[in-house]
Amino acid sequence: MKNPFSVIFQKEFRENLRDKRTITSALIMGPLMGPILFAVMFGFMIQQQKNKSEKPLELPVIGADQASSFIKFARQQGAKILPGPDDPEQAIRDKTHDLVLRIDPDYAQQFRHGLPARIQLYYDESNKDSSTPVRRVQRLVNQYSQTIGSLRLQLRGVNPVLTRAAFIEEHDLSTPQSRAALILALLPYVLMIGIFTGGMYLAIDTTAGEKERQSLEPLLLNPVPRSTILAGKLAATVAFSLMAVAITIITFRIAFTFIPFEELGMALKLDARIMGLIFLLLVPVALLAGSLQTIIAAFSRNFREAQTYLSMLLLLPMLPSLAVMIMPLKENAWKMATPILGQNLLINQLVKGEAINPLDLLLAVGGTTAVGLGLAWVAVKLYNRERMLFSS
Secondary structure (H helix, E strand, C coil): CCCHHHHHHHHHHHHHHHCHHHHHHHHHHHHHHHHHHHHHHHHHHHHHHHHHHHCCCEEEEECHHHCHHHHHHHHHCCCEEEECCCCHHHHHHCCCCCEEEEECCCHHHHHHCCCCCCEEEEECCCCHHHHHHHHHHHHHHHHHHHHHHHHHHHHCCCCHHHHCCCCCCCCCCCCHHHHHHHHHHHHHHHHHHHHHHHCHHHHHHHHHHHHHHCCHHHHHCCCCCHHHHHHHHHHHHHHHHHHHHHHHHHHHHHHHCCCCHHHHCCCCCCCHHHHHHHHHHHHHHHHHHHHHHHHHHHHCCCHHHHHHHHHHHCHHHHHHHHHHHHCCCCCCHHHHHCCCHHHHHHHHHHHHCCCCCHHHHHHHHHHHHHHHHHHHHHHHHHHCCHHHHCCC
């Protein structure tokens, strides 16, 4: 005689695999398309910034004849000097130019008298295309100013070093992998959303959907403990969530190979060991998500109502993930034991290449597992209530 748990698990799992809508939503759109779109967009952004940084700086200048030495210096630095427009403000608004330099009419006189000569820079900070050229122009003008200032002091017999009362000797302790983690801060967020959406439709269909189709009552009338029936349904939901997150992790790993991290001084290390640890961390989250979704679906009268409630439930994994992305959270015991938050912190550590404290790993897995089992117990209690049999 077959194990009732195994029979229910296989039934629910196979039926869900036959549902094209579920497969598309749970295993294709999020797990596959999400990482691919992220990689394509980020790769395009890197290439765009690289092109802007490497190509000659096009510098429209108004009144270039007033500052011949600066223009010569700019050309030596590889800038391409262009005639400036009559109305720099209108040219920026019309996006004819990303930026415009305007040499002040009194520039030559101020320069001869050793006074700070004014150069006006027109640009639109809200224009994304102007950010890189603006930084390059600012750096160019600062270099020119420092060079001329040093020469003026030397001509007067003053050592330019005397103007520097102190200087910063920087020691950047970041690694190429930890710098890449700044970009991959979105990874835990995507994985958490994938877990909750991966099993959502199965949790709805096996509870609210069966109540609506009036197929749940005959199932519960079988001489099988309701806890076994629920365990089979819940296991199928968790399995689908884990399948979705496994596809997401693998797709991210493949997609990241096409992003030129090295050109940004970064490195990505997402090997089999790290991928396995990430998956291990997310197993109890799948249990928590499946149990919570089953509970909410049990209170829903039909498929549509359950779908509405469970869509709102997506805020639960979003908030801790966004908090980790926005706020600098220092790891400690209670944060590691907090479901979802602990997983976010540890995944960030893994992506940075930091060593994982075994106690932190135990707290994250144990804390989330305990909450997930508690919610599963609540779901079992709900299945033992007769009102579960009816959709109204």
